[in-house]
Amino acid sequence: MSSNLSAQSIPLQNNDLQSLKAWIIAEALALGFSDCVIARPDAQQEIARFKEYLKRGYHGDMKYLEQNLDKRADPSLLVPGTKSIICVRMDYLVESPKPRSIPDAPNHAIIARYARGRDYHKTMRGRLKILATKIREKVGDFEARPFADSAPIFEKSLAENAGMGWTGKHTLLINKQAGSFFVLGELFTSLELPFDSATTAHCGSCSACIDICPTQAIVEPYMLDARKCIAYLTIEYKGIIAEELRRGIGNRVFGCDDCQLICPWNRYAKTTSIEDFHPRHGLDQVSLLQLWQWDEQRFLERTEGSPIRRTGFQSFMRNVAIGLGNAPYSEQIVAELKQARSLHDDIVQIHIDWAIQEQNHKSIQHLATS
Structure with a gap:
């Protein structure tokens, strides 16, 4: 054409x-x-x-x-x-x-619904x-x-x-x-069709989306700093995620829906009639540790025809490592993180080391309060 x-x-x-x-x-x-x-x-x-x-x-x-x-x-x-x-x-x-x-659900891996x-x-x-x-x-x-x-x-x-x-x-x-x-x-x-006209805005004084953002990426109404946005960081960005943002990312491994979930207008959100949006491979209920056990071949198999393929294997595992660091303390998580140190690139290893430190810190806190 x-x-x-x-x-x-x-x-x-x-x-x-x-x-x-x-x-x-x-x-x-x-x-x-x-x-x-x-x-x-x-x-x-x-x-x-x-x-x-x-x-x-x-x-x-x-x-x-x-x-x-x-x-x-x-x-x-x-x-x-x-x-x-x-x-x-x-x-x-x-x-x-x-x-x-x-x-x-801190041990659950959150993937944006779309x-x-x-x-x-x-x-x-x-x-x-x-x-x-x-x-x-x-x-x-x-x-x-x-x-x-x-x-x-x-x-x-x-x-x-x-x-x-x-x-x-x-x-x-x-x-x-x-x-x-x-x-x-x-x-x-090239058709000269009659145009539709704009509607009115109805956010009013509500600031729920601004207040809920885990990394405060909505710096002012109608202005988003992508460099802080979890969707950008976990999908588009391929580098080392700043330490001050990692805890805010929580267990979100691909995208983030928080600003939509909190929006009052989404009480009217419609469900889809399109089968393609239905979850595949249990990605709506997968745990962080299950994803951490993926190798690159499994990643490619499970993300064929999926938007998740966009982020690439190493960046995806970087996101999962952050999620594991943010999860409640677990000896299994620490063992799995240490075992995988040699399996990933330098960027992922930086996030693995941080995750182990976070887990160890929680272990000390747990002992102090038990």
């Missing part, structure tokens, strides 16, 4: 366009998308905030975010000929979490391609390109400007009827 969208005009009148839009939304919902809105290909208003974010260095090692700002602001520069963007969301909760609760099943990116793009095919069957040929967190796109801003929700103080999109446990996708099109 061509990367340039043609300027072909679809021969439809305004009333027909409204009807076509309604039909597209219905088809999107039938494909398993939880919502569908039509966005104007314009994200200029996001640039000032984003430049401030970059200026403060809050993006950490994600240097790619510094590139293609012009294309982020003007999607028609990314895909020439774009006239409208079909924005969709997929809910990913398998079961509704208890309202305003944070999990407390990552417990298959990687959603292929599922999202595949269904967007099907949607494009269905539209072609109805109106004739036009150009379309699907995206799912795969290009320099302000996807949250586009969806927000078209009324899918508002940006919460944790910087995630919140929908009044569905909370925030969803992922986004876009279909750039």
